[in-house]
Amino acid sequence: MPVTREGHAVAWPGRPTATIKGWQVRIPLVKRCAEPPTVIGRAVDADARPRPTEIVVITTTDLTKVYRSRGREVTALAGVDLHVRPGEVYGVVGTSGAGKSTLIRCVNMLERPTSGTVSVDGVELTALSGGENRAGRELREARRRIGMVFQHFNLLASRTVQQNVELPLEIIGLDRTQRRRKAAELLDLVGLGDKARSYPNQLSGGQKQRVGIARALAGDPKVLLSDEATSALDPETTRSILKLLRDLNQQLGLTVLLITHEMDVIKSVCDSAALMRGGRVVESGELADLLAKPGSELARELFPLSEFGTGHAGTTVLEITFQGDTSAQPFVSQLARTYQIDINILGAAVETISGRMVGRMRVELAGSHQDNVVPIGYLREQGLQVDVLGAVNGVVA
Amino acid sequence: MTWDQMQELMWPATQETFQMVGVATFCTVLLGLPLGVLLVLTSKGGALQNQPVNKVLGAVVNVARSLPFIILMIALISFTRWLTGNSLGWQAATVPLTVGAIPFFARLVETSVREVDRGLIEAVQAMGGSTWTLVRKTLVPEALPGIVASVTTTIIALIGYSAMAGTVGGGGLGDLAYRYGYLRFETTFMWIIVALIAIIVTVIQLAGDLAVRRLANRGRGGGRTRLLRPRAVTPDEDLVAS
Structure with missing residues (x-):
């Protein structure tokens, strides 16, 4: 089948496909299969990231x-x-x-x-x-x-x-x-x-x-x-x-x-x-x-940070996940310099998952969540995924 | 009795025993092996799962095994005559010997085949193998050491049964020992024959064990090398150890 690993090619010789109400469907070839056509992926994906039609x-x-x-x-x-x-x-x-x-x-x-x-x-x-x-x-x-x-x-x-x-x-x-x-x-x-x-x-x-x-x-x-x-x-x-x-x-x-x-x-x-x-x-x-994905169970299992510290009372604990290019940015020092705040690093790890560099860091910022909305916004702007684990006593959500 | 007289009687009898046991073993393996495999295949979880057939086969085997051989032999006289055209002689004796040994051998085969790892059966099924492929390429080859051991046991049992073949004029060593040794009080001759039978049985058992060991040790170096000299560590074993 002419399909690359990235799944770019969508041609499947002999497999008729059609678009019904915005869903790409495959018409089953086996006649005795008395089922409605199998939905194999959305032609127009609602996600921001476009992805190849799924087969x-x-x-x-x-x-x-x-x-x-x-x-x-x-x-x-x-x-x-x-x-x-x-x-x-x-x-x-x-x-x-x-x-x-x-x-x-x-x-x-x-x-x-x-x-x-x-x-x-x-x-x-x-x-x-x-x-x-x-x-x-x-x-x-x-x-x-x-x-x-x-x-x-x-x-x-x-x-x-x-x-x-x-x-x-x-x-x-x-x-x-x-x-x-x-x-x-x-x-x-x-x-x-x-x-x-x-x-x-x-x-x-x-x-x-x-x-x-x-x-x-x-x-x-x-x-x-x-x-x-x-x-x-x-x-x-x-x-x-x-x-x-x-x-x-x-x-x-x-x-x-x-x-x-x-x-x-x-x-x-x-x-x-x-x-x-x-x-x-x-x-x-x-x-x-x-x-x-925030709160993903698999991600947490793949990349456990549970052994890291959970922060102190009166602070905001963030979990920052970075992939690929973003891992090269010195975002912690940038954040500290730009906003004149102190950042306490509770733990960090970098691993290679399915061939990509992925890092996770747990940091503690002084003050409540409200006090830190701007720095969090800054981090998200840098393309980082930021999970707020909880203010006050920093219990893992 | 002189030694010459004894020899004159013993060699033809030995030949008869070998002929009877040989032919009976051949027929037993020919018919008992499929029966044993069928017992496994039709059982619960087998490839040809079929409870009624399994129950009937099992019952037939059990009944046949519980009949005393001497009764079986007499009961089969008319069948033997129909099959061989004669109810006397070593040829005729092979029929009840075979019939008596088939259920015995089939049970032994069943046990060996049942011990084949279920994972191997699944592997063949996952490859798209048919039931026949499964039997021919997996069950029988993998159970072969056990089947060969079963053949050995069956041959020895047949040598024992063949002593009773004298009842239908089958001849053989057992019959000779009974007629001369027991009925004519030639005790020495009887013991000589018993010793001869013991030697034959021992040789067959040793040969069978050797064959089993060689089969079971496929890939662990041949049996003979290990019997004669201490095992040398081969490069392959180094790898296993590391």
Whole structure:
């Protein structure tokens, strides 16, 4: 698909689109889909920042999953809407039991959702036949174009590394020479060209996961699902695997949907993220937008400042977030000089989040909020995001 | 009895035992392996989940396993005659041996196949593999060490059963020990035969264990290297350790 990582290109050959009441919609291709057209983005965005028309590669609509066992019902998913755009790395984060694992397994129908729809790359998977354990032909064919990597790698101990990578190719039906060539290419891509004849038992965890990734890429998928792929690995190996995912995302334009319980994973590779709790998506969006959003829970988790001081009585505490260019400005000294005020820095941190420099600073100004309206206005004029945490005793809002 | 006389009787009997057990093992694996896999596939959560079929197969296997072999052999005489055109001799004895061993072997296979990691099954499903792909490329290859161990156990059980094959004129070592050793009070001859059977069983068990170890150790260096000399640390293991 001619889509760049930034999502500029909107051409989707063969996908008719139309504009209805200012909303860009896609007309579903599958005829039996008796649904109204899916809304894929606003043609005229109300936001000040114009953004490219949104197209999606993975969509879930009002997805629910209820497990029934011995008369008891457990709701794992309670209406999840997810929209993953082509070429992005989308992270779903949440504590265990939040439903993120069920969600990703619903995306390729390893679990059948109780209700709701799942579409991947234009195919509505929920409309295809087959039970949880026995997929119909169409679903099997759709799955061949969705790669999946697992927390525990799930490599066959009876096969060599190369044979493991060849397995999906055998399923697709390539002949021996084609399989060999493709497997060698994939192993080179993940940096394991010299391990083709080893068995999984001879590899370290990180190497096993690289094989898992090579295997997942064998069917030339557009979408890669990653189910806690780095959770069984040490921090250093985690970083190298995440870097590999990022590289593949950039080189191949691969869309990655990953679930994790580690904020660091989101921070280091994701373009967008969703926070799940109790089977629902509580918050979602692009990381850059989330960080700029006042009171964002994800942003606070990504960039915790809670350990910083919370200020003294009779003062105003501000939290200043700066991204990209604005981080280069000496705004604290400018503010102090311009308004002749004293600024007490309670804490500050700078981090790189999805490739962008983001900084946060908590400062304390003497006087109440009213006394400080002008300096706050000045900071906002500089393009900084300023959250007033509260006057008087500075309790975090 | 002189040693020469004993030998004259023993070698044909040994041959008969091998023929009976060999053919029966072959047929048992041929029919019992699919049955064992089917028991797993039709069970709850399996790829071909089907409770009625699973229950019926399970019941048939249980009934067949609880029949004493000697009864089974006599009950199957007419079936044997229909199948082999004869109800006597080692060829005829293979039929009840096979029928008796299939449920036994199927249960052992079921246990091994059930132990294949659920994650592997999911991985194959996520790749878009069919149930047949799952069985042929994952369940059986991954359970192979267990299946080979099951074959070993089955061969040894069949050697035991084959002693009773004398009832239908099947011959073999067990029958020889019974007729000469027990009925004719040739105690020495009986013990010699028992020792011979013990040696055969031991050799089969060792060979089976070796095969299992080699299969289970795929990727951890061949079995023989480890048996004969201390394990050298390979560069691969260095990587694992680091």
